[in-house]
Each structure stands twice: as structure tokens, then as C-alpha cells.
Amino acid sequence: MKLSARNQFTGTVIEIAPGAVNGVIKVDIGAGNIVTSSITEEAIVDLGLKVGDAVTVVVKASDVLIGK
Template sequence: MKMSIRNQITGKVVSVTKGEAMATVKVEIVGGHTLTSSITRESADDLGLEPGKDVTVLVKSTDVALGVEG
């Protein structure tokens, strides 16, 4: 898969929590770290996301937010 997004991280789905319209997907990456993504439930179904599935996480700089203690 070739993508224009440069920040690509491979991982494995740990959990998928589906709500009425959205799904929260937790992905374990190298070093045991976990990333969490909120996507539409329809997308989660279309991608067949389930624990154990290998995925590529795409991080676009305009869609990342950071926070620090005050």
C-alpha cells in the first residue's frame, strides 16, 4: 500500500468498541504502546476490524492534538 501520508505505523488491533455511529479502535504498536482511533462504525465494519488484525495507522499532522499538564 502506498500512501501520501508519511507517518505510517504498523500495529495490531487490540480492541474495537462500537457505538451507534462511531467505533473506538485500540491498536498496539512497537514497544507495547497503544494508539486509539475514533472512526465511523461503518468504516470499522467495512475494514473487518477485530482484535488480532494487522493494520497500518496513518497519522496526518493536521489531525493530531497534544495536551500537557498545566
């Protein structure tokens, strides 16, 4: 599958925290970096996500904020 988003990182699912509507997925993308995503429980089931799965994290945002 090709996507227009250029910010793509491969990684491994290290945690899935289910919720009532959305679950939280944590993905280790290496070098001590963890990406956290909130997706629907339906999407978790449809993708068949489980801890240890190899996945691609796609970041597509209109705004990127930095604070100090």
C-alpha cells in the first residue's frame, strides 16, 4: 500500500491498552523511541493487532507543536 504521508516509521507493538471506544497502542520504533496512538477498538480488531506485531506508524498532521 502506498500513502502520501512521508512520516512513516516501522516498529513493534509493545502495549495495547483497551478502552470503551478507543484503545491506546504503544509502538517501539527503535533508539529508545516509543510512539503512542489512540485508535478505535474496531480498528484494533480489524487489523488483528497484538503485542509483538511488526507495524508501520504513519504520522499525518496539519500542525506540529513544540514546547519548551
